[in-house]
């Protein structure tokens with residue numbers, strides 16, 4: 001009888017994840033294993049994978065262990081590593097709550113993008129402090145087919161290019177990563193958001209995620225969109241001392257983003273665990289080859 005590895009499946013505004021609890025960091029999860037687990041036909045399926053490890057047990061997180069007991073070892077669906085995942089950290093917190101590791105209220109989660117403050121509201125949404133946005137200077141262009149747009153470079157720990165478009169359909173099928181220029185703007189690739197206005201401080205977006213393809217939501221992307229839209233609208237909370245809140249519709253739901261007067265960004269939305277089960281370790285070994 002082959003060994004079994006526990007997993008759960010969850011999503012935040014339909015940005016979906018395979019969750020693999022591994023408190024002592026005993027599992028070997030090379031990129032091929034992550035890609036096999038995230039495969040929607042031959043595996044479990046997900047935009048990414050949340051490897052749940054005690055910070056003290058992970059070489060990339062041990063230095064954060066005093067502040068945050070748990071480390072979100074986030075991987076994209078293609079197996080690549082990313083600095084941060086905004087929806088992922090909210091789903092990660094929901095998992096910790098379900099497993100009895102934390103209760104409602106405040107907790108800290110270690111990520112490659114630093115320690116994030118999370119708040120699990122009673123019976124409701126999960127809020128995460130996403131840190132401050134960086135807005136590197138320089139013109140960026142993204143294109144799809146024969147259309148191209150100027151884009152705002154926003155770094156939320158991970159890289160984003162935010163393009164305002166007339167119609168979200170103009171982004172096309174997004175089967176492949178939208179080309180961008182100059183290449184030097186994003187040496188490690190980029191997440192690309194396409195944005196339209198819906199009303200006052202209310203926008204809608206589609207996203208092509210680095211390492212995952214088009215997804216139904218992206219939390220860091222929604223924050224990048226809120227900041228880019230605020231600057232376009234002439235709103236700068238740090239300069240004016242007035243917070244700016246934007247509602248961002250994604251294909252999988254709605255996220256609410258506030259940029260505070262100190263520049264800190266908070267994102268609120270749902271986080272859901274939908275299933276749990278066991279992975280056949282022999283299958284995973286064969287899938288990796």
Ligand SMILES: N[C@@H](CCC[C@H](N)C(=O)O)C(=O)O
Pocket residue numbers: 015048076081082083084085086087088158159191209210211212217218219220221
């Ligand atoms: N879906 C995530 C972002 C995941 C990482 C991204 N694909 C990257 O490579 O930077 C989110 O909710 O933020």
